[in-house]
Amino acid sequence: MVDWQIFAISAPLGESIIRGTLTFLGLLTLMRLVGQRESGSIGITDVLIVVIVADAASPGLQGQVSSITDSMVLVVTVLFWSVVVDAVAYRFPALAHLVKARPKPLIEQGKLNKRVMRRELMTREEIQAQLRLHGIEDIALVERAYIEPNGMISVVSHKSKPTDDTAE
Structure with missing residues (x-):
């Protein structure tokens, strides 16, 4: 017989x-505060959501709470705030820098940003190791390089000017 109490809310909803x-x-x-580099190849918010949702859902899956509903309330709350943060960043670009990471310039005109x-x-x-992955050996050849919000480094190299031999 199924015990329907697993759906009853055991913790106060609020x-x-x-x-x-x-x-x-x-x-x-x-x-x-930790910085973009630590998040890997997906965004910090994505990492945060995965960790919190997994943690919130875990007790319900493992039977450590008396109600699946308790875990679902936590999961829905976390997902709600994730959407709210994204919506605020989209709707109010002036506030986006508070809740969303932006690309940070690592190299500008061949110079490292200490x-x-x-x-x-x-x-x-x-x-330099990241530049080599982009096929660039010399920092001086980089017009700009950024550490992106997902922790990856993007590179814009100097455009080579066409010589008389290559110009048509």
Whole structure:
């Protein structure tokens, strides 16, 4: 016989919503402080959502709470705030820099940006390794390079000017 009590709310609804909200906003703030480099190839918000949703759903899956509904309230709260943060960043671009990472310039006109390197804890050797992956051996050949919100490095190299032999 199925015990339908697994769907009954065992924790106060407001408490679950507040817990989900504070957890999401707290972890979002911490992850923004850590920097973009640590997030890997997906965005920080994406990592945050996966971790929190997995953690919120886990007790319900493992039977550690008396209700699946409790876990679902946390999951819905986290997903709600994820959508709200994205909507606020989209609707109010002036606030986007508070909740969304932006590309940061690592190299400008062949010169390393030491401030961004310190902030992201990147060494010259690490940047050179990333440039080699883009087929660039010399930093001086880079017009701009950015650390993107997903932690990857994008590179814009100097455009070579056509010579008399290649111009048509």
